[in-house]
Amino acid sequence: MKKKMKDKNELIFFVPGDIVQVRHNLDIRPKMWVVEKITRSLVNKDGQKESLFVGIKCRWFSNNGALQESIFSTKDLMHIE
Numbered sequence: 001m002k003k004k005m006k007d008k009n010e011l012i013f014f015v016p017g018d019i020v021q022v023r024h025n026l027d028i029r030p031k032m033w034v035v036e037k038i039t040r041s042l043v044n045k046d047g048q049k050e051s052l053f054v055g056i057k058c059r060w061f062s063n064n065g066a067l068q069e070s071i072f073s074t075k076d077l078m079h080i081e
Contacts, residue, residue, distance in 0.1 A: 012074065014056050019080045022072070030068075031080055032058035038071050 014020065018034040038054040055071040062068050 012079070014074065014077065014079075020056075020058060020077045021080050023076055023078045028063075030060040030062070032060040035059055035069070 014034045014037070016034050016036055020032050020034060022029050035057040038057050039051045040054055042050050042052060044050050055073050056077060057069065057071050058077070059067060059069045
C-alpha cells in the first residue's frame with residue numbers, strides 16, 4: 001500500500017483546542033493547546049485597514065507546573081493525533 005505524500009502547498013489550519021507540538025527536534029517539546037490566532041491591524045497608504053497574520057498562540061505547562069504561553073509560526077507546529 002502506498003503512503004499518500006503531502007502536497008508541499010497543502011494548507012494546515014489550527015483552531016482553538018487543537019493539541020500541537022513544535023515540529024523541530026528539540027530536547028523539550030511539550031504538548032500544547034491552541035488558544036487563538038494572532039493578527040495585527042495596520043492602515044495602508046490608501047487609509048484602508050489590513051489584517052496581518054502574526055502566529056498561533058499556544059499554552060502549555062512546564063515541568064514544574066507553571067503555565068507558559070507563546071506565539072508560534074504555523075510552519076513550526078504540527079498536530080498531535
